[in-house]
Amino acid sequence: MGKTRMMGTLQIERRSVHTSGTSSRDAGYAGHRPGRLAMQTVQSIDRAFQILEEVASDPGGISDLSRRLDLPTSTVARLLTTLERLGGVERLAEDNGYRIGSAIVTMAASIDPNQSLLAVAQPHMVDLVEQVAEAVGLSIPAGYDVHYIGQVDCANPVQVRDWTGVSLPMHIVPSGMVVLAHWPDEAIDRYLSRKLDRYTPRSVIHPRRIRERIERIREEDVSWMEEEFAEGISSVAAPLFNAAGVVVGALHSHGPTYRFPDEALRDIISGRMRSTAQAISAALGHVA
Known part of the structure; x- marks a missing residue:
């Protein structure tokens, strides 16, 4: 039986606060009024959890979330920026x-x-490792x-390294392509309008060729790549779907x-x- 590796840690960047250039009044405020600052910090955490x-339960944009939570748009935008960075x-x-x-999602995988x-x-x-005699992994869209x-x-x-914890562009790996192929066409258009990085001489970055692959994936529900991410x-x-039919x-x-x-x-x-991916999707409640 293969060895399972999971990523269950979250690294958060810690930034130092520099007080050079602040006035004595500002310094005094920071030094002698910690209660108010702590209260503001707790309020920000509370609001961040409201947003999460x-x-x-229902993804949305800044204006929509502001309306639903009855919070200022500027507050929602600021907190979303921080949450996105983390x-x-x-x-x-x-x-x-x-x-x-x-x-x-990664924390949830370790906590529950x-x-x-x-x-x-x-x-x-x-089971799939036993069938194909190679490492098998799982990824999610980010x-x-x-x-x-x-x-x-x-x-x-002799096997390929474990990529757990790594994020890669969708067009450069088959696990990304099978997700991209099940996005709405307008979302695919936006993805392909960006500059697409080439990782090896065999990387496919031309939008027309990627669209051809997408059509093939939609027919076959599987994608192969050879030496496009790394030589x-x-x-x-193969893609995985939830009960709502959304690729997850x-x-x-x-x-x-x-x-x-x-x-x-x-x-x-x-x-x-394909059959293993379908079995996992079925366990998630997906009905083909």
Whole structure:
């Protein structure tokens, strides 16, 4: 059985506060009125949690959240900016609104494993490792990236590193492409209108070719890439859906290009990847 790795930590950037250039009145205020500052800090935390609870139940934009929470637009905008920087929320590609971010999802995976996507998928991932003899991983969308949240290693002594905790652009890995393929067309248009980075000489960054791949993924529900993210690595992925039919992540397997995939087994591996992804989606309540 493979070894399971999970990411259950959140790194938060800590910034020092410099007081140079402040007036003596400002310094006195900071030094002698800590109660008011503490009260303001608690209020900000309280409001930030209100926002997190609201976007968790119903994603929305700044104006919409301001109206629903009866908070000033400027306050909501400021708190969303901070939460986005920390990974607490992320922008929705289709309408510039906000939803719960990858950092919250990752923490939830460690705090409440019985309810997490990773916990649901993990036994299926273990089975798939035995079937394809390569490492199997799980990722979730995080803005215009995919964020890797867990992996089950294979028994082979030579294998690809664990990418848990790493985020990569959607167009550069199959786990991102299978998510992108199930976005609305206008959201795909916005993604492709951006500058797309090339990671290797084989990376596909032309919008027309990416659209062709998207059409193929929509027909086959699986995507293969060879040496497009990194030389010497090949990978395959399939999408995962929740009960509402929304794509919530991707299941992938990767290995060294010299042995993966065995061309004689490519179709078999594709089929097993699809069926395993469908089983995980069904466990999440999705009805095909």
